[in-house]
Amino acid sequence: MTKKQSIGIIITSHVEELARGVYLLLKESAPDVSITYAGGTDDGDIGSSFDKIQAAVEENDCDELFAFYDLGSAKMTLEVVQDTSEKKIHLMDTALIEGSYTTAALLQGNYKLADIKNQLTPLVIK
Amino acid sequence: MLTTENTVNWLTSFGEKVIENKAYLSELDSLIGDGDHGSNMARGVQAMLEKFQSTEFKEPNDVFKTTAMALLSKIGGASGPLYGSAFMEMAKQSETGDISVIISAGLDGIKKRGRAEPGEKTMIDVWVPVCEALQENQLTKQVIDEAVQATKPMKATKGRASYVGDRSIGEIDPGAMSSAYLFEALLEGDILND
Numbered sequence: 001m002t003k004k005q006s007i008g009i010i011i012t013s014h015v016e017e018l019a020r021g022v023y024l025l026l027k028e029s030a031p032d033v034s035i036t037y038a039g040g041t042d043d044g045d046i047g048s049s050f051d052k053i054q055a056a057v058e059e060n061d062c063d064e065l066f067a068f069y070d071l072g073s074a075k076m077t078l079e080v081v082q083d084t085s086e087k088k089i090h091l092m093d094t095a096l097i098e099g100s101y102t103t104a105a106l107l108q109g110n111y112k113l114a115d116i117k118n119q120l121t122p123l124v125i126k
Numbered sequence: 127m128l129t130t131e132n133t134v135n136w137l138t139s140f141g142e143k144v145i146e147n148k149a150y151l152s153e154l155d156s157l158i159g160d161g162d163h164g165s166n167m168a169r170g171v172q173a174m175l176e177k178f179q180s181t182e183f184k185e186p187n188d189v190f191k192t193t194a195m196a197l198l199s200k201i202g203g204a205s206g207p208l209y210g211s212a213f214m215e216m217a218k219q220s221e222t223g224d225i226s227v228i229i230s231a232g233l234d235g236i237k238k239r240g241r242a243e244p245g246e247k248t249m250i251d252v253w254v255p256v257c258e259a260l261q262e263n264q265l266t267k268q269v270i271d272e273a274v275q276a277t278k279p280m281k282a283t284k285g286r287a288s289y290v291g292d293r294s295i296g297e298i299d300p301g302a303m304s305s306a307y308l309f310e311a312l313l314e315g316d317i318l319n320d
Contacts (some may be wrong), residue, residue, distance in 0.1 A: 043202075050206065051199050073204035076240065077206055077207050079207065080198060104213065
């Protein structure tokens with residue numbers, strides 16, 4: 001994948017299919033944004049995996065990322081990854097689908113970080 | 127005094143207690159949460175015990191770090207990052223050899239990660255009184271039991287249990303219970319005995 005945008009997106013969910021579903025949705029409107037995802041535990045059960053989330057962060061082409069999650073433990077696991085990763089991660093407390101979709105569309109449209117964060121403010125629900 | 131050996135023994139005993147009480151922890155969790163605390167914790171401590179079998183540790187610091195990574199990676203629920211953060215912070219203070227400093231660092235790690243305060247029906251409602259008792263060198267089984275029981279009348283405002291609101295009142299918090307096993311194991315080991 002060629003890196004066209006300097007900021008990427010990571011999607012985390014308790015369910016692998018949910019994370020992948022959101023990824024597919026975003027990818028359609030933002031083909032030039034690097035989007036990676038992590039869902040479920042290492043065993044494929046419902047939950048969060050530090051290793052999977054860390055891998056999704058590292059596999060992303062970008063060194064700066066917007067991160068979206070569904071529920072509490074995915075957020076806390078993301079925070080641990082945030083503490084240990086070299087990458088700059090903007091953890092967003094927005095509704096998962098609306099927030100990530102808006103971000104993907106805006107990144108694709110070359111909007112700047114501050115503008116995107118402003119647009120996301122009304123979508124913060126957590 | 128904290129040594130590599132008694133740290134491993136302590137956490138091994140913690141792991142065994144969690145596995146022994148796996149069904150009970152899940153039962154507590156099914157009353158106010160999603161019912162997976164027992165199986166999640168058991169998966170985490172199982173990974174920790176396997177690491178203990180296959181690793182030669184040099185100092186307590188390594189034991190805490192290995193525990194942190196096993197719990198963080200394998201639990202799969204919110205307890206993973208919470209216990210993981212606790213043991214990571216404990217590792218940083220392990221050189222002091224002072225168990226009250228170490229547990230207090232663990233508590234800070236949990237507070238930072240979970241943003242919980244005492245009285246919100248979470249694991250820290252056990253960690254806080256245990257820390258206070260350790261500072262006075264007065265940790266007993268009674269202190270731990272009372273802390274666990276004290277979570278019963280609390281209403282959960284953090285974590286999954288907060289979704290059920292008033293229905294959380296009257297039950298023991300599962301995270302408080304699993305934390306109690308950690309401190310019972312500490313009490314039963316020889317770390318505090320000199």
